[in-house]
Amino acid sequence: MKRVVVTGLGVVSALGTDVSTFWQNIVNGQSGAKTITRFNPEKFKTQFAAQLPDDFSTAQFLDRNEIKRNDLYTQYALIAAQQAITDSGFDVSAMSPYDVGVIFGSAQGGMETFEEQISEYTQAQNEPHFNPFFIPKTLVNMAGGLISIKYGLMGINYTTVSACASANSAIMDALNYIRWGKAKIMITGGADAPITEGSIGGYNALKALSTRNNDPQAASRPFDTERDGFVMGEGAGVLVLEEYEHAKARGAHIYAELAGAAMTSDAYHITATHPEGKGAIKGMELALQDAGLNADEVDYLNAHATSTPVGDLSEAKAIHAVFQNNAGLAVSATKSMTGHLLGAAGAVEAIIAIRSVTDNVVPPTINTTQLDERLPSGLQIVTGQALQKTVNAALSNTFGFGGHNSVVVFKKI
Structure with missing residues (x-):
């Protein structure tokens, strides 16, 4: 059975929009939670989340059309994928594009787009107008599809949806396709952008979110006797997985081996x-x-x-x-x-x-x-x-x- 290693990493999160910053903040024990600024949260039981930094803009990384045509979750995925692919340093033009695939995970897909479009529809006084990108932007598979399109990756491409297990499910599938000899490199991971009114309201209805509004940074307290629910986060993580001998032959930097799943x-x-x-x-x-x-x-x-x-x-x-x-x-x-x-x-x-x-x-x-x-x-x-x-x-x-x-x-x- 072929061995599989990790040769590239990319991340977009409340604790950093590059791997180095993210990891430093993780090791230092920093919290990414703060009061929500994406919309007015005052009417919700939970008014905070681990939102990306206020000075972060996807326009720093993506062109106008990529932003216009894609939901925020896809934008996060594209940015993290760009980091991971650059980090890995593989050149798809030097190999068959059918040897590189994408298996990506998401729980909710284009939730922000869905909420915006339905809100506009219900408020329309005359004939309702839908954005022509409404359907593509909401599709859960679109992040993986856009990564494939952007980089010309013509191998295996699909999306795993298993709620909060989605990214690990994608990573496992990507691992096995390389093991089976069906790909030499796989781009895998997951993305979600659930800091929306519908998501916060919905998870509040489930009583799943912490309501520690007076101290957001101390709200997520796993295993603690006073834990009262989770803190919503957003972002993306991307891994470049590669067949070991292929990575070694091209002199790639190898982080670790993905040994099992x-x-x-x-x-x-x-x-x-x-x-x-x-x-x-x-x-x-x-x-x-x-x-x-x-x-x-x-x-x-x-x-x-x-x-x-x-x-x-x-x-x-x-x-x-x-x-x-x-x-x-x-x-x-x-x-x-x-x-x-x-x-x-x-x-x-x-x-x-x-x-x-x-x-x-x-x-x-x-x-x-x-x-x-x-x-x-x-x-x-x-x-x-x-x-x-x-x-x-x-x-x-x-x-x-x-x-x-x-x-x-x-x-x-």
Whole structure:
């Protein structure tokens, strides 16, 4: 079976719109949460999110037509893809374009466009007018399609939609297509732009979001006894995956090996995770098996932990069940800093796991000051400050509404 490595990274998030800045802020334990400025949030129970910096503009990276014709989530994807492709340094003109593909993830697609167009329609006094780009801008597959079009990548191209597990699902599929010899390079990851009135209102209705409006930066507190819901985030993460021998032959910089991945389903509830973490347990076990690793060989685990009362506890039980004999496993929940990027979460957290492997640093879980007493004993959750330690292998969990579990494993090359 062919080995697969990571040769390029790109990110757009509240903590940075390039990988270097993003990683520095993650290691330093910075929060990206703040009061929403994209619309007036006063009428909502939750009035904050991990929104991109106010001085960030997609016009810095994209031309007028790319902005006009694409929803914000696609714009984020294009910017992160540009970073990752440049970072990887591969030249598609020097190889068959059919050897390079795109598998991308998103949970909601063009939500902002959808809301704007429907609002205009309902307020129209005469004949309703729809933007001719309305449908293409809202399609969930359009980010992956536009990356392919922009760079002339003619290989495998489709989109995975598994709610908040979407990006990890895309990464797993991209891994396997290279393993099977169906591609030499795959662009993969995820993007979402859910800081909209409909998204905030909808997740408020589900009682999924924190309402700590008086202190947004302390709102996301995974595993903490006072956690009250997640903080919405936005952005994109992109990885360039490459067949190992191909990367080595062209002298590419290799960050880490994508050693394994797995997907399972809870088959339990539309929004809640299985209370005992059954699907998550099997997902982690299968990912380790796929990577050829034992549970005691994993040094760092990036938890899905969104700061919800039910979800964090069930994941903690699952982690304990799989890694209870691994006393050296360090666990952190980086959504405490980035917010929850929905379909982009897995890609952004994969980048964190990769940089943990390359830099031998475990990022902290911020805001967590009093661990929930119901958590299994022995779980080593890194809080406060980053932990310097050798990280030979890192595992990253993502779970999505509908019961989707997707797990990826990276290791030193």
